[in-house]
Amino acid sequence: MLELNIQSKEHDEARQGEALLLKNDLLINNSRKLYIESYGCQMNFADSEIVASILFDHGFETTGTFNDADVIFINTCSIRENAEQRVRKRLTDFKTAKSQNPGMIIGVLGCMAERLKSKFLDEEKLVDLVVGPDAYRDLPNLIGKVEEGSREVNVLLSREETYADISPVRLNSNGITAFISIMRGCDNMCSFCVVPFTRGRERSRSAESIVKEARDLFEAGYREVTLLGQNVDSYKYKADDKEDGAVISFADLLAMVADVDPLLRVRFSTSHPKDLTDDVLYTIAKYSNICNSIHLPVQSGSSRVLDLMNRTYTREWYIDRINAIRKIVPNCGISTDIISGFCTETEQDHEDTLSIIDLVQFDYAYMFTYSERPGTLAAKRFEDDVPEETKKRRLTEIVNKQRSYSLKRLESQVGKTHKVLIEGFSKRSDQDFCGRNDQNAMVVFPVVDSYKIGDYVTVIGETCTSATLIGKIIE
The missing domain is CATH 3.40.50.12160 (Methylthiotransferase, N-terminal domain)
Structure with missing residues (x-):
């Protein structure tokens, strides 16, 4: 990230x-x-x-x-x-x-x-x-x-193409972290989104090819993989040689990749609230090398707006999933996406979004104003009727509120120890390493000569900004 x-x-x-x-x-x-x-x-x-x-x-x-x-x-x-x-x-x-x-x-x-x-x-x-x-x-x-x-x-779309047999050339690679695409396309028809039209229907890569790619990366010196999909929770794969009809779920796949080696960290993105099952959460809790970090886009805190967005869940459903995360994976970092000013959004809808930020207290968020995309269901069905200045004002309120919680969440990690994978040097100084902790927070800490990029270290948080935890390695 x-x-x-x-x-x-x-x-x-x-x-x-x-x-x-x-x-x-x-x-x-x-x-x-x-x-x-x-x-x-x-x-x-x-x-x-x-x-x-x-x-x-x-x-x-x-x-x-x-x-x-x-x-x-x-x-x-x-x-x-x-x-x-x-x-x-x-x-x-x-x-x-x-x-x-x-x-x-x-x-x-x-x-x-x-x-x-x-x-x-x-x-x-x-x-x-x-x-x-x-x-x-x-x-x-x-x-x-x-x-x-x-x-x-x-520009022909395919129902089968997953590029499963192609070994990606790692561009701009640090040699430590890598992406693995586990599926392509999307079957969710969120009314604001062009992805189903530009990337086609959902199809999952074979689990065997994913595990092989993870193993090859680990053997090449990589120590972290991020499993990618428009909606990873809907991953489903039935191997041709399985006669019992058994389907490999995303929870199964997570476990298979985590089993490659305890030193291989596993992350994933993105989850959909309607498909995030307790099985996935229990798998995260079971494996120490599956990071306690979930990106769970909410988009809006208003059930009425969520219905117009065709998100297929309510505010209450989303809160239930948050409660399940907090219960099963207590120290999990949670991030989200939020859209300001979707069609017909009222001040009350906006207040509902602000209130869900207060309720969840996300670690961080990607926040933006609604931008109508030609060809989407929203463009066909609804008028983009929220004035631009209103969208921007609401976005500013969302950003300011979320910034305060991002700071609060990082402040709660000060004074605690964190397992950090050294990903490289800080952008500001080659005298500092940087890497992310289990909750996906960026951590910056002074270089210690006995450690190198690709090592796991224990760092104690000493201070923070709203975006970065600052600490030092403890032996």
Whole structure:
């Protein structure tokens, strides 16, 4: 997760690849250069690693400088209008670079591909190819056709594609933490969300391939994996060789990955309140290497608004799940998503959201104003009728309240000891290590020469900000 705990969920910072790639324990110096920028959720970053792997096998290495690239891809997010505006601006930068290098190929990947393909390709002529999340295997073929002078599109969605057989190339990796995609798509039809339309129907990867990827990562020196899915709690997989009809649930999968090795930390994201079962919570409680941290988006504290959002749970249901977490995993960190100013939201609905923040006291939250996305159920059914200034005022109240609880939650960890995996050096100083504790709080502490990145250490919290716990290693 991000080091700052209170911020917009839209995470637009570009992540760049490395110049040489290590795959299957062989260092291969490929001749063609690929530059990828990823925007949005962790799934997009994981998808970029799949793309890099596919193209690596076809003669590409990655570069951190787009002017040096033969092929530039921008992996897009359609969650908010602002993200689309930034992507369009970035594509203009790339088009300028292409004017100096006419052979350069520019492509758009991911969630914007289907909806904006005609704009990007034909109207604005910003790109040479547009490829959706289920068509990445076709990239070498599409690049070849573009080199012959055509513009190409493949945004077909699949009911089967999971990329389970592809070993991702870890971009910008610290060699310690990694994402593992366990499923793709989403069957929830939240009225504000484009994901079911851009990523297709839900399908789960084989448990065997997930466990193998986790084991391979551990053997390569990684010490933490985050299992990713739009809704991990709905993971279900029936192996072809199982005649008894037994289905592997998310709770089962968590246990299987945790069993890879006690030194492999396991996290996951994202959960859906309607599907978070007690079985998952008891599995977390059973395994010391499954982190006590759950991201459980509430979106609104008003049952009326939740119904309009088609979230399929009520305020009361959400509170029941919070109570179950507190009971079964008492020291669990809980984070959330909150939308301000959804269609028809009243002041009372807004007060309900503020009150649920008071009730739960989240460790941190991703908070943003409602942004209507074309093609969604909300765009078709409801008027975006809350004035922008009202949305912003309500968001400010939400952020201020949550900031106070983020500080309070971290203050409660001061004076306590925490098991922390050293992930790297602090952004501010190479004299300090940083890593996260079990509850997903970022911890910063002075370097001790006897420890290195990838080690587990015990840190006592001494002070904190609203986003970071500050402490020192105790022997």
